[in-house]
Amino acid sequence: MKITRVRKTAIVIAAGALLLSGCSSSDSDSAGGAYAGPVQDTPGTINVLAWPGYAEDGSTDPKVDWVTPFEEETGCTVNVKTYGTSDEAVQLMQSGGYDVVSASGDASLRLIFGGDLQPVNLDLIPNYADIFTNLKDRPWNTIDGANYGVPHGRGANVLQYTIDKVKPAPDSWSVVWEPNSPLKGKVTAYDSAIYIADAAVYLMSTKPDLGITDPYALDQTQFDAAMALLKQQKPLVAEYWADYTKYVAAVQAGSIVAGTSWQVIANVLNGEKSTVGAVKPKEGATGWSDTWMISKNTESIDCAYKWLNWIISPATNAQAAEYFGEAPANSKACALTASKTHCESYHAEETDYWSDVYYWKTPTEECLDGRTDVKCIPYAEWVKAWSSFRNS
């Protein structure tokens, strides 16, 4: 039910976009078929657009490198560009020049319907067989039976806190939302409109009267409540972050002690000794489920397919998921992580754990939670509200 709704909306929007563009440009042939293969040993260069920590080539930490072995094995050259928000990823993909991208659910549909991607022929990716079944053919990576990529991993946006500054260790988002928080002036929040969903997640448990069931399907009343919560939070916030290196520096300097974060940031901070903790609070959290996708205009299709197969291979997926701090997508990766408890601690094989992790997706006017009696606020309005809020 939910899936068809999303799909319908997306198709209607895409059709509208095609009409508006007058079907004149090459956008209209975006539904072109997937690569027939076979994948050949053509040398080439691929420009990889990835979340930080997804395509490590040793430049962050010489010991963390699964790009160089790929280059040595395949003869393909890889250039990695990282981005801080899904919005940035969409913009960079649209500007062109990238061959493969790791896209979260709030970016993938925008890219597919924007005509920036090509369907993926999964037969050419042997490692796809080992992907967890509940990550296959999901609405954020598959449209009308056409697969647009291979799952990489999933995780929750955690609450990170500096251990010796935040006592006792928090188990609730209240420390970053409530006006009487003892951490006033030392809190951080994510600098993207999608963060409005984090406010909605908190409201789901603190104001059940609002009836929010999906933080990405907010009607006007629910949306206003989320914006009011963000305004209430603003005096607590030292800085909004989108650049994770700046975040790391701010935590090290002590100007930020708590806020939404990624496990990889906590891992970088805990590189030498454990200074920060990271939890999924009792209210649940927003999260991501990411997919590797191929640009429509890639000139190195063979290298792109090899990359997709490489990045979800059990060994690489284990390495990348463990480094980033998320649940791997490949079921065989669990046996290969350095820490034998990795999949257990990230709940890779449990389904219950994910019930209160709300994967990023792009809000649309037609409510994603299935309601038909109200209109929901589409993402473009989220962006406007966020921009206005940040500058008010």
Place this chain on the structure above:
Amino acid sequence: MSFASTTRRYFQSHVWARITALLSLPIAWLGILYIGSLAALFITSIWKIDTFTSKVVREFTLSNFIDVLTDKAYFNVTVRTVGVAIAVTMICAVIAIPMAFFIARVAKPKSRPVLIALVITPLWASYLVKIYAWRTMMAPDSGFLNWLVSPLGLSSPGFGLLAVIIGLSYLWLPYMILPIYAGMEKLPDSIVDASADLGAKPGRTFLKIVLPIAWPAIIAGSLFTFSLSLGDYITVQILGGTFQMLGNVVYQNFALNLPFAAAVALIPVIVMIVYLASVRKTGALDNL
């Protein structure tokens, strides 16, 4: 006859060919890169976007301007940005005038090149390095500034408006000093001497003689500090905490709503036009 000599003869006999050859490149640069990009900015601001994919749709709309003009947040951010630009300009002027005066009139002529070199040394380092250095110094609780003022019972203001003003003032100061120095150097000694001979004290001479003559140079410097502050967003991102300026609005929106970002980007252009128009009356532009 060689090609070179034919060409030379042609240019010698055709004055217009000479002028065209000489000026076509700079005019193309000015026309295409400056005026052209401004025109592109304006055209983009009257387009729509596809609200789902964020792609630009080339259809006419005024909604971007309506959004900019009706949302109070953008009025406020404009006021804040202009306020910061004015504050930075004033601070730079207050520091630069005595410094330029000292270098141009008081210091020995031999040491002037050294002093000028010292003034521009900050420009040799990368913008980002300098701003990150300020970030370290300004850090609340742990920064150098905090250590400096803590004996007085104060604490560092941390990141925010004040940090942005200090950071920008530091960055743009050389752009204020150089034109004022050039202006004061042109000042003939005889006028200053005449003022003193007629009984004016140094303070009066400075206020009534030096400052009015240097005024166009000060305005010229202010054009740099004002316009550079108006458009900056990186310093604001690094030192501003939650504080934002117009550049940040553009930066935040260009990925998702390019036409709206273009509409916002026209605000500083308009502010600069107003500023230039009001400055033109002082005659400073004749002196650039």
